[in-house]
Amino acid sequence: MSWGGPRVLATSLYGVPTTDEDIAKGFALGDEACLAAAYRRWGSLVYSAASRALGDSEEAKDVAQQVFIGAWRGRAGFRPERGTLPGWLMGITRFKIADALDQRSRRRRDLEAVSAAKAEDTLVAEATPNAIVDQLLVRECLADLSDAQRQVLEMTFFDDLTQMQIAERTGLPLGTVKTHARRGLIALKRKMEEVDGAAQ
Amino acid sequence: MPHSDLDELAMLALGDVPPPSVAAHVLDCTECAAELADLRRVLDVGRSAAEPLELVEPPPEVWSGICAELGLSSQGADSPTLDEDSPAYGSRPSSQEDVSIVADGKAGGDGSRRRRWRSALALAAAAALLGAAAGSGLTWWAVDRQEPSTVAGTSRALDPLLPSALGSARMGDAAGQRKLDVKVKGLPKTTGYFEVWLMDRSHKKLISMGVLGSDGHAVLPVPDNVDLVEYPIVDVSVQEFNGSPEHSGNSVVRGAFAST
Ligand SMILES: [Zn+2]
Numbered sequence: 001m002s003w004g005g006p007r008v009l010a011t012s013l014y015g016v017p018t019t020d021e022d023i024a025k026g027f028a029l030g031d032e033a034c035l036a037a038a039y040r041r042w043g044s045l046v047y048s049a050a051s052r053a054l055g056d057s058e059e060a061k062d063v064a065q066q067v068f069i070g071a072w073r074g075r076a077g078f079r080p081e082r083g084t085l086p087g088w089l090m091g092i093t094r095f096k097i098a099d100a101l102d103q104r105s106r107r108r109r110d111l112e113a114v115s116a117a118k119a120e121d122t123l124v125a126e127a128t129p130n131a132i133v134d135q136l137l138v139r140e141c142l143a144d145l146s147d148a149q150r151q152v153l154e155m156t157f158f159d160d161l162t163q164m165q166i167a168e169r170t171g172l173p174l175g176t177v178k179t180h181a182r183r184g185l186i187a188l189k190r191k192m193e194e195v196d197g198a199a200q
Numbered sequence: 201m202p203h204s205d206l207d208e209l210a211m212l213a214l215g216d217v218p219p220p221s222v223a224a225h226v227l228d229c230t231e232c233a234a235e236l237a238d239l240r241r242v243l244d245v246g247r248s249a250a251e252p253l254e255l256v257e258p259p260p261e262v263w264s265g266i267c268a269e270l271g272l273s274s275q276g277a278d279s280p281t282l283d284e285d286s287p288a289y290g291s292r293p294s295s296q297e298d299v300s301i302v303a304d305g306k307a308g309g310d311g312s313r314r315r316r317w318r319s320a321l322a323l324a325a326a327a328a329l330l331g332a333a334a335g336s337g338l339t340w341w342a343v344d345r346q347e348p349s350t351v352a353g354t355s356r357a358l359d360p361l362l363p364s365a366l367g368s369a370r371m372g373d374a375a376g377q378r379k380l381d382v383k384v385k386g387l388p389k390t391t392g393y394f395e396v397w398l399m400d401r402s403h404k405k406l407i408s409m410g411v412l413g414s415d416g417h418a419v420l421p422v423p424d425n426v427d428l429v430e431y432p433i434v435d436v437s438v439q440e441f442n443g444s445p446e447h448s449g450n451s452v453v454r455g456a457f458a459s460t
Contacts, residue, residue, distance in 0.1 A: 032272055035266075035270075035272070039263060039266070043257070043258050043262070043263070044255045044256060044257045044258060045255060046258075047256060047257070047258035047262065048253065048254070048255045048256045051256055052253060057259075060258075061258065061259060061261065061262050061265075064258050064262050065262050065265045065266050065269070068266045069266055069269050069270060072266075072270055073270075091429070094429040095428070095429045098429055098432050102432070102456050130429075130430070131248065132253070134245045134248070134249075135245065135248055135249040135253055136253055136255075137245075138242070138245045138246050138249045139249055139252060139253070142246070153246065156214075156243075156246070157243070157246035157247050157249065157250065158247075158249075158250040160247070163214070163216075178211075178214075178216060181210075181214055182207055182210040182211060182214065182216075183207075183210075185210050185213065185214065185239055185242060185243065186206050186207070186210050186239070188242050188246070189238055189239055189242045192242060192245075
């Protein structure tokens with residue numbers, strides 16, 4: 001993992017976290033180095049979700065800032081034993097994106113007399129942010145699985161292969177493929193869980 | 201009867217044949233049915249992500265803004281460069297693999313059973329459960345109707361769907377519980393009653409929150425497992441006393457509530 005050279009190497013001597021779990025634990029305890037580490041690790045995930053959902057880099061910057069500020073101030077609501085930090089951050093991201101869209105439609109309402117048809121338009125347009133967050137989050141969580149589980153699930157998801165076909169392609173016994181798929185799916189669900197308080 | 205093993209539920213989700221007792225249990229047990237629904241949704245989301253979305257680094261002012269707002273002077277000067285490995289699709293250092301193996305080992309255990317996946321995707325199940333409760337005649341919120349206190353804070357105005365109606369709503373804590381505070385003035389005359397709903401942005405998914413008092417005011421408890429990101433809209437409808445648990449289609453006010 002690249003931590004950006006000697007400067008960061010030096011801080012790591014003072015216990016800068018190196019695993020996602022360490023980052024999450026330190027974050028919950030209020031360790032500022034872990035806020036920086038969390039930003040370094042998931043800042044682009046949060047920003048990309050906001051930027052895609054909002055289609056506006058100024059608003060996305062604002063949302064990304066609010067997510068980390070809100071997460072830090074609300075860290076008492078985050079329990080590492082109950083969910084992952086990226087899951088929690090993405091929960092807050094959903095909330096802030098929805099807020100930004102609300103503000104946008106309120107601004108629009110202020111600017112023009114809104115017909116019912118126009119109001120419906122925005123509602124339809126707002127249906128996708130959750131899907132964007134989900135897709136980014138599932139990719140993020142997939143990358144976190146063991147190689148074997150990730151490979152089997154990627155073939156299941158993206159190549160739409162049956163477990164038998166995966167066994168043929170990989171040369172793994174069918175039973176092993178099934179085990180990887182099951183364990184991987186369960187681990188993926190666990191990683192994607194957003195803990196209580198994510199929407200605060 | 202004991203709950204199904206998560207491993208067995210995953211078999212069902214993946215289209216494998218689990219022991220016959222598992223399929224039977226899921227039909228009877230809402231908790232295991234919800235777990236299974238969550239696993240299936242993970243599969244659906246996974247399939248929907250076949251086209252990878254590229255990650256974009258936030259511009260440096262995002263981090264400096266965070267530090268400024270939080271008063272983190274020490275970090276401000278020392279803006280973290282983004283981790284080169286952080287794009288989600290890259291490979292991970294071996295320490296990460298160790299962590300996930302440990303996590304995997306635990307995943308089937310009891311510790312994960314009670315965790316609910318709180319994303320928008322889990323809501324269909326939650327809504328179904330709440331809907332089932334609401335339709336049973338004895339609604340879950342009826343148990344907890346005390347004199348409305350109020351939720352502190354400023355309400356947000358709701359859009360009038362009848363010209364006379366003036367509504368406002370806010371969500372916040374009252375007596376340690378999440379509550380929705382709704383007020384509507386200028387209610388139309390009715391032989392029925394006014395019902396308060398939370399709905400998603402498409403207005404397709406609804407959860408009944410309770411009934412508006414005759415004074416046009418209600419403070420209604422909102423269960424923790426209702427995801428407000430997915431249900432950001434409050435709606436007040438006129439309902440007839442016809443025994444139907446459905447929304448009548450006649451709304452008085454609707455809009456986003458304020459969060460306090
Ligand atoms: Zn069960």
